[in-house]
Amino acid sequence: MSERVKFFPGREVSAEAFQSGSVLLTEYSTDLKYSWASGVAISKFLNELKNGKIVGRKCNRCDRILVPPRMFCEECFRLTDSWIYTKDTGTVNTYSIAYVGTDASRLKEPLYIAVINIDGASPGMGFLHLLNEIKSEKEIKVGMKVRAVWKEQSERTGSILDIKYFKPL
Amino acid sequence: MPANQQVAIVGVGASKFNTVTSGLSYKEMMFDAAVKAYADAGLDPRTDIGSFICCAEDFWDGNSITDEYMPDQLGAKLRPLFTVSGDGLLGIAHAYMHILAGVADIVAVESHSKLSDVVSKKEIINLGYDPVFGRLPHVDPRYLAGLEMRRYLEESGNTHEECAEVVVKNRGNALRNERAVYGAKVSTKDVLESEEIASPLTKLEESQPADGSVVVVLASRRRARKISDRPIWISGISWFSDTPNAEEMDFGQARYALHSSIKAYKMARVTNPSKQIDFAEVDDTYSYKELQHIEALGLAKHAGKFVSSGKGDPDGVLPVNVSGGSLGMGYFIEATPLIKVYEAVLQLRGMSGKNQLPNPKRCVVQSWRGIPTQSGVTAILSR
Ligand SMILES: [Zn+2]
Numbered sequence: 001m002s003e004r005v006k007f008f009p010g011r012e013v014s015a016e017a018f019q020s021g022s023v024l025l026t027e028y029s030t031d032l033k034y035s036w037a038s039g040v041a042i043s044k045f046l047n048e049l050k051n052g053k054i055v056g057r058k059c060n061r062c063d064r065i066l067v068p069p070r071m072f073c074e075e076c077f078r079l080t081d082s083w084i085y086t087k088d089t090g091t092v093n094t095y096s097i098a099y100v101g102t103d104a105s106r107l108k109e110p111l112y113i114a115v116i117n118i119d120g121a122s123p124g125m126g127f128l129h130l131l132n133e134i135k136s137e138k139e140i141k142v143g144m145k146v147r148a149v150w151k152e153q154s155e156r157t158g159s160i161l162d163i164k165y166f167k168p169l
Numbered sequence: 170m171p172a173n174q175q176v177a178i179v180g181v182g183a184s185k186f187n188t189v190t191s192g193l194s195y196k197e198m199m200f201d202a203a204v205k206a207y208a209d210a211g212l213d214p215r216t217d218i219g220s221f222i223c224c225a226e227d228f229w230d231g232n233s234i235t236d237e238y239m240p241d242q243l244g245a246k247l248r249p250l251f252t253v254s255g256d257g258l259l260g261i262a263h264a265y266m267h268i269l270a271g272v273a274d275i276v277a278v279e280s281h282s283k284l285s286d287v288v289s290k291k292e293i294i295n296l297g298y299d300p301v302f303g304r305l306p307h308v309d310p311r312y313l314a315g316l317e318m319r320r321y322l323e324e325s326g327n328t329h330e331e332c333a334e335v336v337v338k339n340r341g342n343a344l345r346n347e348r349a350v351y352g353a354k355v356s357t358k359d360v361l362e363s364e365e366i367a368s369p370l371t372k373l374e375e376s377q378p379a380d381g382s383v384v385v386v387l388a389s390r391r392r393a394r395k396i397s398d399r400p401i402w403i404s405g406i407s408w409f410s411d412t413p414n415a416e417e418m419d420f421g422q423a424r425y426a427l428h429s430s431i432k433a434y435k436m437a438r439v440t441n442p443s444k445q446i447d448f449a450e451v452d453d454t455y456s457y458k459e460l461q462h463i464e465a466l467g468l469a470k471h472a473g474k475f476v477s478s479g480k481g482d483p484d485g486v487l488p489v490n491v492s493g494g495s496l497g498m499g500y501f502i503e504a505t506p507l508i509k510v511y512e513a514v515l516q517l518r519g520m521s522g523k524n525q526l527p528n529p530k531r532c533v534v535q536s537w538r539g540i541p542t543q544s545g546v547t548a549i550l551s552r
Pocket of ligand 1: 059060061062063064073074075076077
């Protein structure tokens with residue numbers, strides 16, 4: 001190998017070696033908890049979802065409407081100027097049909113996941129969400145117009161899932 | 170001897186420090202610090218800054234790819250940015266290298282603490298321990314500080330009372346610092362009689378968590394002279410790692426601070442630190458760490474006597490943690506030393522308000538990465 005290290009000890013081990021306990025593993029599991037402060041912009045956004053509304057922030061310098069909202073414009077690097085309510089309709093930017101669950105099993109009902117550009121927000125603005133009420137997978141297209149389907153007001157909690165999904169318009 | 174003047178701090182900014190910042194997201198908190206730093210430097214991050222460095226540990230932020238979430242609030246969208254999983258002073262070292270290597274003329278360094286978002290603080294510390302030997306079940310991981318403190322006091326001859334004097338000094342200094350949130354008038358009796366965490370360490374001897382973000386802007390010599398009429402030079406900087414094994418740690422002295430300071434002093438042409446350094450911002454995560462670091466940095470031979478006789482007071486021969494340190498300002502995880510840099514820059518510029526020292530010219534800022542590590546950075550700042 002080199003002048004200093006002529007050989008390095010160790011050999012390939014078999015599954016039996018693990019099972020018999022002749023090769024030992026150090027096991028540890030952890031459980032970490034966080035409670036992130038949503039902040040000014042996202043708190044307002046989540047609260048307005050409870051009211052069945054989508055809100056963004058407008059930057060007066062670049063004239064963009066940012067959805068989800070943020071208190072600063074990342075392009076102009078300045079504070080944004082005002083709250084703007086958008087429509088709850090949008091356009092599918094891209095989509096994928098997810099067939100595999102977190103445990104690697106095949107999903108009986110695949111999930112239709114889409115990036116949705118929200119109408120009234122600037123191009124490239126919107127959020128990731130689910131599509132549903134799809135008659136046939138062939139129906140889904142990039143550029144398809146969609147509308148939010150909301151949970152009942154009493155069931156909304158201030159979560160992105162207060163919108164159940166988007167359906168074809 | 171003129172100082173090493175190759176890289177300078179030309180702008181600093183800090184968010185409001187607090188024990189809990191529930192009204193702002195970490196991104197909004199960082200934006201607050203960044204806007205102030207860029208205004209201080211008179212620079213536009215979208216065009217003027219060539220490299221952005223964030224110092225954050227994924228476990229504390231709760232994202233396994235923290236760097237991806239950093240650009241927007243620093244003005245670094247579609248700009249060169251990376252995250253250092255180390256403390257803020259290590260970020261300053263990276264900035265120094267970027268500038269000398271010609272990667273960028275102007276670099277921004279950010280570090281933050283949003284400890285109020287983290288519920289599992291103890292478990293994250295525990296995850297730093299060796300999985301075979303260090304992760305003792307059902308015990309607060311701060312036992313390692315108790316082990317180190319006892320051996321350090323045994324070897325150094327410093328006393329527990331002298332450790333308590335550090336707390337009295339730093340929390341007292343914090344009372345005169347408007348940015349500090351843990352300022353208090355406490356007595357050595359209060360400190361020694363507060364409940365024990367892991368003996369001999371008591372509750373009041375530990376710095377308490379706080380939230381905040383700091384951004385520091387650095388520039389090459391050529392650019393610094395144009396940007397700033399009061400550049401603060403990084404005249405020396407070095408970092409060392411010791412062993413992660415408790416059995417091999419030299420609890421009697423902080424070797425990471427000793428060796429990194431020897432190198433940093435050499436770069437800065439400091440031959441007699443106790444005479445040539447005007448003030449020091451050293452790590453004081455725990456009371457005894459300040460004493461251990463004062464000795465390792467060559468500021469005093471017997472740090473206990475040095476502190477208890479008032480030599481480290483704001484009106485002493487070599488003020489240590491005049492800002493209030495971590496005991497007085499709070500513990501900000503990776504941002505802790507960047508807050509010390511921020512405070513040191515204000516001192517060197519003569520902008521420290523009630524805590525201002527008379528005409529300081531050169532200081533040492535030093536970091537320790539916390540239990541269970543034996544690593545840290547030493548930097549010499551001068552004007
Ligand atoms: Zn803008």
